[in-house]
Amino acid sequence: MAIDLDSPRADRPPGTPTPIVVTRDYSTPDRIFRKGVQASGLGVFVLLVAIGSFLAWYGWPAFRTAGWGFFTHSGPVTPGSTSGFGVLASLTGTVEVAFVAMLFGAPVAVCTALFLSEYAPLKTRPSLIAMIDLAAAIPSIIFGLWAFFELQPNVVGFSTWLSRHASFIPFFKVSSPPLNASIFIAGLVVGIMIVPIVASICREVFSLAPAGEREAALALGASRWQMIRTVVLPFARGGMIGAVMLGLGRALEETIAVSIILGGSYKVTTEILQHGGSTISQLIATNFGSGGQLGLHDLLLCGFVLFVLTLIINLAASAIVNRSRSGAGVDL
Amino acid sequence: MTTQTAPEGVLVTTTSASTQTPPAPRPPETGRGPDSGSGSGSGDSSGVAGPPTPPRPRRLPSPIRPSAFGAEDVFLLVASAVSALCLVWIVFYQLTSLSGGLGFLVAWYLTFLALTWLGTAQMIERQVATDRVVGVVVVSAALLVIGIVLFIVVWVAAKAIPTIHWGALFTKDQKSFQVADPHALDHVGILHAIIGTFEQVGLAVLMGVPFAIATAIYLNEVKGFGSRTVRTVVTAMSGTPSVVAGIFIYSMLILTHVLSYSGFAASLALVVILLPSVTRVVEEVLRVVPSGLREASQALGAPEWRTVWSVVLPTARSGVVTAVLLGIARIVGETAPLLFTAFGSQVLNLSPFTHDQGALPLVIWSDVRQAQPVLIDLAFQAAFVLMCLVLILFVLARLFSRPRGRKGGWRRGDNRPAEDDLFARFIVPVPIQERTDP
Numbered sequence: 099m100a101i102d103l104d105s106p107r108a109d110r111p112p113g114t115p116t117p118i119v120v121t122r123d124y125s126t127p128d129r130i131f132r133k134g135v136q137a138s139g140l141g142v143f144v145l146l147v148a149i150g151s152f153l154a155w156y157g158w159p160a161f162r163t164a165g166w167g168f169f170t171h172s173g174p175v176t177p178g179s180t181s182g183f184g185v186l187a188s189l190t191g192t193v194e195v196a197f198v199a200m201l202f203g204a205p206v207a208v209c210t211a212l213f214l215s216e217y218a219p220l221k222t223r224p225s226l227i228a229m230i231d232l233a234a235a236i237p238s239i240i241f242g243l244w245a246f247f248e249l250q251p252n253v254v255g256f257s258t259w260l261s262r263h264a265s266f267i268p269f270f271k272v273s274s275p276p277l278n279a280s281i282f283i284a285g286l287v288v289g290i291m292i293v294p295i296v297a298s299i300c301r302e303v304f305s306l307a308p309a310g311e312r313e314a315a316l317a318l319g320a321s322r323w324q325m326i327r328t329v330v331l332p333f334a335r336g337g338m339i340g341a342v343m344l345g346l347g348r349a350l351e352e353t354i355a356v357s358i359i360l361g362g363s364y365k366v367t368t369e370i371l372q373h374g375g376s377t378i379s380q381l382i383a384t385n386f387g388s389g390g391q392l393g394l395h396d397l398l399l400c401g402f403v404l405f406v407l408t409l410i411i412n413l414a415a416s417a418i419v420n421r422s423r424s425g426a427g428v429d430l
Numbered sequence: 431m432t433t434q435t436a437p438e439g440v441l442v443t444t445t446s447a448s449t450q451t452p453p454a455p456r457p458p459e460t461g462r463g464p465d466s467g468s469g470s471g472s473g474d475s476s477g478v479a480g481p482p483t484p485p486r487p488r489r490l491p492s493p494i495r496p497s498a499f500g501a502e503d504v505f506l507l508v509a510s511a512v513s514a515l516c517l518v519w520i521v522f523y524q525l526t527s528l529s530g531g532l533g534f535l536v537a538w539y540l541t542f543l544a545l546t547w548l549g550t551a552q553m554i555e556r557q558v559a560t561d562r563v564v565g566v567v568v569v570s571a572a573l574l575v576i577g578i579v580l581f582i583v584v585w586v587a588a589k590a591i592p593t594i595h596w597g598a599l600f601t602k603d604q605k606s607f608q609v610a611d612p613h614a615l616d617h618v619g620i621l622h623a624i625i626g627t628f629e630q631v632g633l634a635v636l637m638g639v640p641f642a643i644a645t646a647i648y649l650n651e652v653k654g655f656g657s658r659t660v661r662t663v664v665t666a667m668s669g670t671p672s673v674v675a676g677i678f679i680y681s682m683l684i685l686t687h688v689l690s691y692s693g694f695a696a697s698l699a700l701v702v703i704l705l706p707s708v709t710r711v712v713e714e715v716l717r718v719v720p721s722g723l724r725e726a727s728q729a730l731g732a733p734e735w736r737t738v739w740s741v742v743l744p745t746a747r748s749g750v751v752t753a754v755l756l757g758i759a760r761i762v763g764e765t766a767p768l769l770f771t772a773f774g775s776q777v778l779n780l781s782p783f784t785h786d787q788g789a790l791p792l793v794i795w796s797d798v799r800q801a802q803p804v805l806i807d808l809a810f811q812a813a814f815v816l817m818c819l820v821l822i823l824f825v826l827a828r829l830f831s832r833p834r835g836r837k838g839g840w841r842r843g844d845n846r847p848a849e850d851d852l853f854a855r856f857i858v859p860v861p862i863q864e865r866t867d868p
Contacts, residue, residue, distance in 0.1 A: 124734065131735035135652050138644035139660040142705065146663050149670065149678045149702070156681045209571030217568055226576065228828060233579045235756070235824050237763020239791050240813050243798060244582045247589075252532045259533035293575050321561035344669075351671030353766040354795065379673045383766055386677075394685070401677045405670065412669030413662070 150405060157399030160392060168399065173364030174385040175393035183393075185378065185400050187364045191281060192377040192404075194370055195356060196349040198285025199292055203349070204342050207293045211300030216326060227301075234294035242355035245287040250359065253283050257371045272372045279361035281375040287359060288352045292345035299344065299419060303337030304330050340419030347412040351404065353379035378404045506549050507566070514542035543567065583817060590814030593807040599815075600624065603788075604776040604808070618804070620812050622778040622788040626693055627816075629782040630772060630789060631762050633697035638704040639754055643743075645705075646712035651738050668706035675702040676767030684771070693782030696772035696789065700761040708757040715749030716742060748830045755827035759820050765791035790816045 124132065161168055163180055171184030210230060218226050254277050261272040307330045315325040331338075356377050362384055363374035382397050382404075518538045543563055550559035595616055602619035645664065649657050679699040683689040719742050727737040743750065768774070774792035779785050790812050797809035 128734045131733075131738070132652050135644045135648035136655075138641055139648035139657065141641065142645055142667065142709070143656075143660055143663045145702065145705070146667050146670075148682065149674065152678055152681045153674070156685065206571045206575060209568045210575050213568045213572035217565065218572070226572070229576045229579055230572075232821075232824055233575060235759045235820050236579065236582060237765070237791065237816060237820060239763060239765045239794050240582060240586060240817060243794065243810075243813055244585060246798070248585065256532040256536070290575070290578055297575075321557055323561040323564040324557070326564075347669045351669070351673070353671065353673040354791075358795075358798070379671060379766070382673050382677060383769055386770060398677055398681055401671075401674050405674045408669050408671055408674075409666055413666050416665045 150402070153398050153402035153405055157395055157402045160395035160399045163392060164396075172366060174381060174388065175390070175396045177388065177390060177393075180392060183396050185381075185403055187366045188376045188378045188381045188400065189403070190366050191360075191375045192350055192379075192407075194281050194368075194375070195285045195288055195352075195377050196346055198282055198370065199288035199349040200342065200346055201289070202286055203289030203292045203345060204296060206289070207296035207341075207345065208300055208338065210293060211297040211304055212326065212330075214297070215301045215304040216322065216330065230294050230297055233290075234298070238291060238352060238355045239358075241287055241291055242358035245283065245355060246358050249287065250278055250283055253286060254278050257282060261371050269368055269370050271369050273369060274372055276373050277371055279359055279373045281360070281367075281370040284356045284359040284375070284377075285370070287355050288349045291352060291355065292348050295348055296341045296345040299341035300334065300338055303334040303341070303419075306337075307333040336421060337419055340415045340417075343411055343415030343418065347408050347415060350411065351379060351408050352377075353383050356380050357383045378407075502553075503550075503562075506553065507546060510545040510549055511542050514538055514545050517541055517545075539570070583821070586810065586813050586817050590807075590810040594811050594814075595619075599811055603778040604793075605778075607776070607805075618808060620788075620790065620793055620808065620815065622775065623790045623793040623812060624815065625778065625780065626772065626775075626782075626787040626789040627762060627791075627819075630693045630696045630700060630768070630787070631758055633694060633782060634700035634704055634761055635754065635758060637697065638701040639708060639757070641701070642705050642708035642753075642757075643712055643750065645709045646716055647738055647742075649709070650713050650716040651742060652734075664706045664709050667702075668710065670702065670706070671766075672703055672764050673766040673769075675699045676770040678702065679767070680770040690784065691771065691773040691786045692784060693772055693779075693787040693789075696768050696787070697782070699767035699771045700764060703764060703767065704757045704761050707760060708753050711753035711756065712746075712750055715746045715753060718749075719745045751830045752827045755823050755830065759823035759827065762819055762823070763791055763816055765795050768792050769795070790819075 160175075160183075164171070164184060167181070168184045169189075170186055171182055172187030173183055175183045214223065214227055214230065257277040257280065260270050261277065264270045265272070311329045311333075312325055315329050316322075320328065357380045360376055360380050361374045362376050362380060364376055364381075365374065367375060378400050382400055385393065386397060515538055518534065518541050521537075543566065546566060547559045547563045550562050598616055599619045599621075601621055602617055603622035604618055604620070607618045645660070649661055649664075676699050679695055679702070683695055683698070684691060689695045723741050723745060724737055727741045728734075732740070768789050768791060772789055772792065773786040774796055775786040775788045777788075779787045793812040794809045794816070797805040797812070800806065
C-alpha cells in the first residue's frame, strides 16, 4: 500500500514512526529577532525622511518670506533685512566648483583606475591600491589645509598664466584680481578629493571586463591600449558614467576644503579664476549663526536644496552603476 | 617553425633570387628548408660557389612588441623629457616671458608627451607610439595621486613636529592662550579637542554600529518585506552631505531645545554619516559568508537568530571589524557636522552631554583662520594628531581585512581579492546586484 507522506494522519503500517511536520512558523525568539532587524531597516528609512522633512519644515519660513526670489537672489540674510537673500550665486558656484573638479578629477581618476587594474605590476598592486584608498581616508580639512598653504600659491601663477594667454575662453577672463581664493582652486582640490571615489568604482568595473575578450584582442595583435580601447572601456562605459556621477555628488557636497579656500562673495560669476565665489555648503558653514532667526531658516532651506540635489544625483548614479555591473550584454 | 614544413613552392615566391637560380642542393644534415630569411642573402652565393656553404642562422624580422621595453625605450623617454624641458624653457621663459612653476610643469608635460609620441613613431611605429603615450599618461596620473597623498602626509608631519611641545600638547587646553604670546605653545595644548573627539566618535560608534549591523542583517539575512527599498534608501543616504547631517541634527534637536550644543548632539550627526557606509560594508561582508554554513546551522535545528549570532557574524568577524575601523576613520575627521552640534570650545569639557565641546577638526578649522602664528602652529599640530589617528585606523583596518595565511601580492588570476573590495565598498557604497562570477 502507498504511504501518503504528506498527511501524517494517513493510515500506515503499525510500528512506523510518526513523521515530523516541519512548519514555516518562526519561533518567538526568531520573530522578535526578525522584527528587531526589520525595525532598524525601517529606522534608516525614517531617518532619511526625517532629514528631508525637518529641513523642509524649518526652511519653509524663509521660502515664505523670499518666495521664488530665493532662487533668483544671492547671498545670506544680512542682519535686519528680510529680503534679497537667496541661493542663486551659491548654486551656480557649486556647479562651477563641481565642474572644474570633474574636468580635472575624472580623467585623472580613470587613468589611475586603468593603472591599478591594467598596468601596475601584480606584486605591488595591493599597496598601490592602499595608497589610493588612503586618499579617501584623509579628512577633508587636511586637504583644505594643504590646498590653502601649498596648492594655492602655486596655482595662482598658473591662473595668471591662463588669464593672460587663454582669456579668449570666457571662463578664463579676469576682471578684478587677485587670483587667490578662487573657484578654480577650490575645484582643483575637490577634483583631487574625488579621485579615490571615481577610481575605486572604475577599477572594479574595469576588472570585470571579460578575460576571454581581453585575450582575444591581444591574440589578434592589439597593443595594450588598443585592447583597453576596444574591450575594457566599452565594457565599463556605464560603470564609468555612474562613477563620475557619484564623484559629482561628492563634489557638490564638499564643505570644509571649499570653505577654507573660497573668499565668499555672493555674486553670480563665470570668471572662475579670480577671487570670490561661494557654494551652498560653504554658505551654510560660514554663515551659521549670523542673520538671526530668518538667517537660520535661510540656511536650512539652502541645506534642503543641497540635500535634494545630491539625493537625485546619487540615486541616478547608483542606478547606472548597478545596471552596468550586472554584466548585461556580455556572453562568454 | 612553420617554414620548415611548408612546401617549397610557397617559399620560392618570397625571394626573387631563388626564383631565377635553381635552388642549390641542400645538405640534408642542416635539416632546414629553403627559407625566406637566408634566401635573399645566400641565394647569390649558392648559385656561384660549387661547394655548398653552410647556411647562416636564420634571421626572422623581429616582431614588434608594444609591451617590450628595453634600454633604447628608456633612452627615448629620457631624451624626450630633456628635450621637452629645453624646448619649453626656451619658449616659456625666453620667448614669451611666461611665469609660474605649475604652468611650466603643465607645458613641459604636454610637450614631453608630444615628443615621446613623435620619437616612438619615428623609431618604431605609430601604434606603438600611441600605446606608449597612453601608458605614460596612465602611469603619471596614478603617480600624481599617490604623490599628492604621500606629500600631504609628510607635509603635515613636517609642519607640525618641529613646533610641538610634547609636554603641553596632550595635557593642556586652549584656556590660557593669550594674544601675542610667543611662548604660548608651552602652556597651550589640544587636550580638550582630543577628549572631545574621542567621546563624540565613541558615542557615535556605540549608537551607529549596532544599528548598521542590524540593518545589514536585515538586508542580507532576513531579506524581509521592503528590503529592496531600504537598500536604495541606504544608498541615497550615503550621499547625504555632511553639512546637511549637521544642520539636520541642529534643526531637529537643538532648535527645538531637546538638546543644547553638546558632544552628544555631534555624535548623533556623526551617526547619520556613519550608518549608511558601515551598513553597506557589513552587508558586503555578510554576502561572502558561504551559505553552506547557514544551511548546516539550520539543518541542525538552530533558530534563525542563533544562526546569525553564532555562525554568520563570527565568520564575518574580521570584515565587520574592518568596516567599523573604516567607519571611525571616516567620521573622525568630519568637520562640517560638528560646527552646528558640538560648536567647539577652547576649554576642556569632559561631559559630552552638556555644553559646547571641542574636537580636533574644529580646532583646525577655527585656529587656522586666525592671524596668530601660534594658533596656526597649533592647528597644524591638531592636524598631525588627526592624521596619525586616521593612519592608525587605516593600517589596522588593512591588517584586519587581510585573510589569514596569505601575504603579499596578488596571484595572477585572482583579479578581485575580497579585502580590496571592502575598501572600495567603503569609499563608494554602491549597491551590488547578484555577483556574476562564473
